[in-house]
Amino acid sequence: LLFNSIEFVVFLPTILALYYLVNHRWQNRLLLAASLFFYGAWDSRFLWLLLATMVVDFYVASHLERLAEKGAPPRQRKTVLAISMAANLVCLGFFKYFNFFVSSFHDLLATLGWNTNLETLHIILPIGISFYTFQSMSYTIDVYRRELKPAESFLDFALFVSFFPHLVAGPIMRAVDLLPQILKPRKTTREQVRDGIHLIVWGFWKKVFIADNLAPIVTKVFSMPNPTGLETVFGVYAFAWQIYCDFSGYTDIARGVSKLMGFELILNFNLPYFSTNPQEFWTRWHISLSSWLRNYLYIPLGGSRISEGKIYRNLMITMVLGGLWHGAAWNFVLWGAYQGTLLVVHRWSKPFLDKLFATDHSAVAALSFAIRWICMFHLICYGWLLFRAQSFHQIKAMTLSLFSPGHVDGNLVSQVVLLTVPLFAIQTVQYFSKELLFLNRRWMLTEMRVAFYSMLMYMVVFRAAEGQSFIYFQF
Amino acid sequence: MKRTLKIGFRVVLSAIIAFTVLEVCVRVDDLYEDGAPFWGNHDIDSIFRADVVGRRGISNARFRKWKLNNAGFRGPDLREGTVRVVCIGASETFGMYESEDKEFPRQLEADLNRSAKQLEFEVINVAYPGQSLRTALRRIPEYVDLLKPKYGLLYINPTAYIEEPTKAGRPTAPKTKLSFRIAERFRELAKRLLPDLIQAQLRARNVENAKDSLQQYRGTVYQTLPEGNVERFRSELTEAIDDLVSHGVFPIVITHATRFGPNFQYEDPEMLLNWRRFNPGLKESGFADMERRTNRVVREIAAEKGVGFVDAAGIVPPGPEYFQDFVHFTDAGAEVLAKQTATVISLREQSLSSTRLSAQGPSAVLTGK
DSSP states (O other): OOTTSHHHHHHHHHHHHHHHHSOHHHHHHHHHHHHHHHHHTTOGGGHHHHHHHHHHHHHHHHHHHHHHHHTOOHHHHHHHHHHHHHHHHHHHIIIIIHHHHHHHHHHHHHHTTOOOOOOOOOOOOOTTHHHHHHHHHHHHHHHHTTSSOOOSOHHHHHHHHHOGGGTTTOOOOOHHHHHHHHHSOOOOOHHHHHHHHHHHHHHHIIIIIIIHHHHHHHHHHHTOSSOOHHHHHHHHHHHHHHHHHHHHHHHHHHHHHHHHTTOOOOOOOSOGGGOSSHHHHHHHSSHHHHHHHIIIIITTTTTTSSOHHHHHHHHHHHHHHHHHHHOSSHHHHHHHHHHHHHHHHHHHHHHHHHHHHOOSOHHHHHHHHHHHHHHHHHHHHHHHHHHHOSSHHHHHHHHHHTTSOOOOOHHHHHHHHHHHHHHHHHHHHHHHHTOSSGGGOTTSOHHHHHHHHHHHHHHHHHSOOSOOOOGGGGO | OHHHHHHHHHHHHHHHHHHHHHHHHHHHHHHHHHOOOSSSOOSGGGGEEEOSSSEEEOTTOEETTEEBOTTSSBSSOOOSSOEEEEEEESHHHHOSSSOTTOSHHHHHHHHHHHHOSSOOEEEEEOOOTTOOHHHHHHHHHHHHHHHOOSEEEEEOOGGGGTSOOOOOOOOOOOOOOOOOHHHHHHHHHHHHHSOHHHHHHHHHHHHHHHHHHHHTOOSOOBSSOOHHHHHHHHHHHHHHHHHHHHTTOEEEEEOOOOTTTTTTOOSOHHHHHHHHHHOTTBOHHHHHHHHHHHHHHHHHHHHHHTOEEEOHHHHSOOSTTTBSSSSOBOHHHHHHHHHHHHHHHHHHHHHHHHHOOOTTOOOTTTBOO
């Protein structure tokens, strides 16, 4: 089921109506059944894979706890944890990366002059596998670290992994954050309903109106054999907002739906295009993934309490693997390496930049903010060019085109401007007011919110482009 | 009690606000997309105005996929240096259900230009929904003067001959009626999204309503089309052809095709009832007879006058693949007619260039002879 489908419009109210009628125990069972149905509606065969992941991690975590209680040696616990890691990574590796590694190995051998007959397999990528695998792994790791007590009931744990609002595209919730919410009785507050509706409407508007209407523009530019510099620029601007609205729109809907059921999912996007440096960007963009990578990869590698050289190495490893998480293709690896490089350069130049932009004068501070913001936005955008391109040849051609502006169709420019400027204006208000739920301020009358939501829903229902799948479903 | 009233009041107020905002959104949207007036009507009728002859298109007016050019005809702006073909007709020619640029005249232009080697054809769609041959007749001098066409296609809907002709009155501006555009949008949305079962029930209810309204019709109801009306059709069609020929335009007449095919077999009997809703003066059983007799007239006149002829009634297959309703084409239906018409025009062009025949002497293959 897609959030932006008519089936979901029927599914959600039905589940909510039943949810409010039953007690906590049955609420969890209902949500588990709904989640499995939600996932199975896409392809029921992959329900078995999801169930297998749940079973392995549930029993590994329970066994880890028993070993800890018995005072078993750390090596023994580590071996048990390795079973969970291996099971999850083998699954992820096979479904997501098998063909990529085989074809890359084949290409490597071919460049060395050995012609092999390695065959790739016709593998369907199970939707959301990267999200639920990481989430399930975080559970066993947290139990191993004794930061979390394992779930006593398999059904509760299964709901933690499969909770439908965030199952297929995140946010990736840590068990320490979500599991206690599943175990305790929940009461949906008035504020949660108000914020939930806001997030759902706002998320649909971003996804269905902005992202889906930008999609054909992006496709057009990235299909041009020789785009001019200005075409590349506007195509990349369009993609920057498309991917943001697509992904953050999904997250907003997921968070909104969860709030209606009394759950709180973590904030996944916090106005990322207002970042002024790469480090800040990764605290604002896909926060749940960057937190996961920090907690389960960067810190175990040594974090920031080691030599500068090793920190740079760790940043690069973390970001390259983060890039590869997004998809099995070399341009994602390149994008990860690019992000890693930005982080390394920023870390290296931070003392100098801090000194350069240090000022007490408010006008100078505003100017320095604007300069850093514009530079960072364009560095992010160049990253999106690497991310969206379909080949190294295209990356090269589009990069070279940036040095010769050429012409651009006025219609393309006006479409990009019309779709992105209103959103940017609202985000400016959100940024400076430090209030993401900008309509839920105390002085805002319910009737004003109704008027605003009606306007957004008009655009969602009547000005939607051809329905597009969520970009992050493929990751 | 007081609290309940207060909540009730706020719910009603919110509903009114939501409805008002949605209505304003539709109107702003129409203004932006179609240049439609913020106040007043915006439907397919709003792209037309009335003059002494009848309905005519407003220059550059738009309503969704229906876009008129600077001369007030559906299609792109006129070009210079082209061989022009004018399509005279009603809603079938104007295009109702086809995708944008898939209506019969646009497909005809594309077909002609695909096969033409040196010439560039321009097909001008001068048809309007509800335009009768009688109205078109009065417009022919204007079309000829403005467009200087080489070919004039006549695709006439015979239902205009069920009723007696009315005297042309003074033109009246379309009435501004209070309508909520958002309600129409929601109706269209529901049509697309409602499950088939509910849609079938709604259709059944519509049929019942149609039966009721036809029973309440107080005008004359014919069992078959009176002979006098058929003769009126014959005389007006002859007049139109003569008029075109006298202006140096080569006429091509086309028989009228319906979803029911030449043998009038209906896979959906309700469709005939729906057709009759627009023409209550003739019993359902009389429609087959009307189509046969008027198409016979078209064939006879084509043969008699030696003009171009396309037997749409014979070549466009019946059924829902080619007709969206009783007479209006789907993309596929318009394609079949366009292809056949393009063949007739191409053959005439070839015969003109190879034998240097005059416009009066087309080969028998091209005409009804």
